[in-house]
Amino acid sequence: MGVYAPEKAMLQAPEREVVMEIDSSKLPALESDTPIEAPAESHLLPTGQFIPSVGIIYENDAWLSSLFSALQNAGIPFEPIDVRNHSFDLLKSRKHTLYLNRVSPSSYLRGNDGAISHAHALLASLEASGTQVVNGSRSFRLETSKVAQQILMNSLGVDVPRTDVVSNCDAVRRLLDKLVFPLILKPDTGGSGAFVRRIENKKHMLDVLDDEEVFAPGHLMLLQEIVVPEDGSIARVEFVDGECLFAMKVKPQNTFNLCPAEGCPRHPITEGVEPQATFKPWSDVPPEAVAQAREILRTAQLDIGGVEWIDTADGRRCFIDINATSVYREDIQKATNVNGFLKVCGYLARELAKEDAKAPNKRWRGGI
Structure with a gap:
């Protein structure tokens, strides 16, 4: 794959032509530590005009400001889809040519407990309709499960930490004599190091298990070797x-x-x-x-x-x-000397062109 330089990507279809220009000189400073309000409106053409577009599925404004700015400055039509307050018709969820999933596994740490489940349902609905989703349902299942990640990596023959999976405190107690200390106790659905603890020995483990909040709500927990x-x-x-x-x-x-x-x-x-x-x-x-x-x-x-x-x-x-x-x-x-957001914009532009070429005159009507 080559670098997507400041050049024009032509998205052609019968009786119409759309030009999207990505100009790196227009991209703003990438200030990811300065949250800005997410776009409240779609960056799409008025009703009745068709243009390939991207739906951005997300839940954390602070991490999306730079991407939204890059897409806007690059001229890529997009619509923010905030799963914190969202609904969709299960059988008519598709509205855009392409979707990008940016929902984080740490959403529950920001009080957005339902974001992960909603995103799983939305991704499944979109993919069932034949829609391409960048970072779709399979990758999101891995993103939200350390167990699934380790199983995948182990299947590829790469080294991973030795791990036991436990469902509750009693299961940990039954394993005590088999565990090698020190070890790491961590949730299956991670995010920003939350609920991760270093356990030094058996006594420390038993003391930790007395804490009713040691298990993240509704989560499996992993007992993992320290590497x-x-x-x-x-x-x-x-x-x-x-x-x-x-x-x-x-x-x-x-x-x-x-x-x-x-x-x-x-x-x-x-x-x-x-x-x-x-x-x-x-x-x-x-x-x-x-x-x-x-x-x-x-x-x-x-x-x-x-x-x-x-x-x-x-x-x-x-x-x-x-x-x-x-x-x-x-x-x-x-x-x-790498602009990550410009790379993402270039990739999305290419994927839009591919998807649009498959069905250039198709319109999608949905509830997103």
């Missing part, structure tokens, strides 16, 4: 349509929150010690690691996303996470 990075850093690579945009090293200090979003709150592991995470570009990432990460995303049917792993002192390369809601840091983009 220690050789240099104290976790590696992450970002992809768009199979192209590796950049790699970075994340060094967390007193936090399990590895979210790259600037301004994302980082809860401390140990009270009284300031939590932080530093992000540095990584130019000499091993090609074989990039190839493994690319294959993970391909198998996950994840068009836009990232993969995290840990390189250990004893030679392990242990893959730990798949991320479908990439948030591109301004400092990393500047350091690598």
Whole structure:
């Protein structure tokens, strides 16, 4: 896949022609730490005029401001679809040529408990109608389940942390004599390091189980081995349509929150010690690691996303996470000279052209 430069993409159909121009010079500063209000209206042509368009399914305004601005400046027609307050006709959900899913597994941490279930239902309805969804239902199932992620990665033969899955506190107690400490206790549906705890020994485990809130509401929990990075850093690579945009090293200090979003709150592991995470570009990432990460995303049917792993002192390369809601840091983009949002716009423009060519005169009527 080549770089989508500031050039015109022609979307042609019988008796009509649509020109979309992506101009990187028009893109605003990528200030992901400065939330702006999401567009309240569709960026579409007036009723009666047809143009290929994208529906953006989301729930967190703060992480979408830069993408909305990039799409608007690139001239790509789109409509924000906020699943926090949304309804749709189950059999007539399609309204746009193409959809992009940007719902985060951490939505429940922002009080949006129903966002994940609603997004699952909407994606299923859209795909049942033959609609292409970028980061669709399969990738979203993986995004919202650490268990599913590990099963997929294990099927590809890559190293993953040893893990036990438990349904409640009693199940943990029955496993106590078989567990190797220290270990990590984490929820199946993750997000920003929430509900993740380091457990030092059996006594610590029993003390934690006395806390009624140790299990995230309605979640499976994982008991996972601690994988220690050789240099104290976790590696992450970002992809768009199979192209590796950049790699970075994340060094967390007193936090399990590895979210790259600037301004994302980082809860401390140990009270009284300031939590932080530093992000540095990584130019000499091993090609074989990039190839493994690319294959993970391909198998996950994840068009836009990232993969995290840990390189250990004893030679392990242990893959730990798949991320479908990439948030591109301004400092990393500047350091690598890569505009992630422009790459996303280029990919969406190409996919719009492909989808429009399949049925150029078709109109979709739906309730989204």
